[in-house]
Amino acid sequence: MTTVRGARARARIEITAAIKDEARTQLAAEGAAKLSLRAVARELGMASSALYRYFPSRDDLLTALIIDAYDALGAEAEKAAADTAGLRPLDRWTAVCRAVRAWALAHPHEYALIYGSPVPGYTAPQDTVAPAARVGLVLIETARRAHGGEGIALPPLPEALRPEAARLAADVAPDLPPALAVALVVAWSQLFGLVSFEVFGQFHRVVEDRDAFFAAAARRLGQDVGLLPRG
């Protein structure tokens, strides 16, 4: 359906990619705040006004970068899950967590773009919701596999959370018990709490051996969603 019709369409695709590449370079170098359309255009040897043929506004460019960042992080998580397909659930879980952390540390500004303050507008554009869900889906899948065999022991839900838990489970993973669905969402947010604190410098002069710290915390996270240390 999106067949390239001619030289013009081909050029458009290439130029769009070149703009995003250059923008990503500037993002990695200076952060989202200092990303400037004029500087991108300058680096690409084109007039700044021409750039608006490809991205209607700076926010649209940033949104494209956000989607790419979500996709890149999601791909890393999926790759980690695939590479550890034969391992025990808890080891797969920690592998996925490690992959998320490694990507975040390698691309701090892109990470900040997606898990820091939402800079463009207050509500995320619709196009970002699907890519944003990829890491969460990997975590769910990892837990689902573990749950396939025998049931996982989780502490009972407090009374007040029962309706929300049922609704949440129906939405994100209908075949999972509500208590597990809740635990997964909690662990999901806590994983990014750990990563964000490290990337954003909150652990400065607090945690030194961050590899060991994260490994232990991620393992605990996995146990909190019912993954057992052995067997």
Add this chain to the structure above:
Amino acid sequence: MTTVRGARARARIEITAAIKDEARTQLAAEGAAKLSLRAVARELGMASSALYRYFPSRDDLLTALIIDAYDALGAEAEKAAADTAGLRPLDRWTAVCRAVRAWALAHPHEYALIYGSPVPGYTAPQDTVAPAARVGLVLIETARRAHGGEGIALPPLPEALRPEAARLAADVAPDLPPALAVALVVAWSQLFGLVSFEVFGQFHRVVEDRDAFFAAAARRLGQDVGLLPRG
């Protein structure tokens, strides 16, 4: 020591406060990205150049707002702890967590300023580290009180984390067992993971009954640092 010497010094204090107030207003309305020194000066009826007599740069103004935000949040946490002095440790813990979340939801842009992407520079100015630690200290204190009576049962630390745990405990709370110190730092980051996901919209169309969800998650967090449901 910082006695007001005359009308001039008094005016300087008042104007500095007025600038910060107006800046905070714009921050709350539009976010840090759209905070403009010129707009602040315009609103205050002064020349934009005059504003530089009070804050050498935009980043310095933001830094002042960051410190104030840390202090405001820290005060809320301390107040919650003080107001629940007689309650059981786990209830105190959840009260502190609730206070943090409530402040964050009430001041999303200020929260983003301190726990979102670090916008001014890459490393936080020295003046921000003490205010930034206040919430953490409240959490530590809450756990310390609980620990006063009998020892808290915590799962043993993995071998690889022992040295870091010992160092960390010596740094943040010498009288606490290393396992508890680690658990506290983990819970600290996870608390802000929960709050950040809610404030930054990651729970959009995922978690609906966020009050109940957060209450349960915060309670679990307290249990993870060894606070018992009853007793």
Add this chain to the structure above:
DNA sequence: ACGAAATGAGAGCGGTGCTCTTGATTCCGA
């Protein structure tokens, strides 16, 4: 009372996002 320091206002520099117009190029259907 007077010199020094602090303060305010204005002009101006280089940068930004974005719009509008103009002219050239490419596409596509009659």
Add this chain to the structure above:
DNA sequence: TCGGAATCAAGAGCACCGCTCTCATTTCGT
């Protein structure tokens, strides 16, 4: 094939930004 329509690059320009410099005024300490 050819001519209208769509697309595109470029330049000028607007309003805004952070920040600096200069210069007049005001306040302070001695």
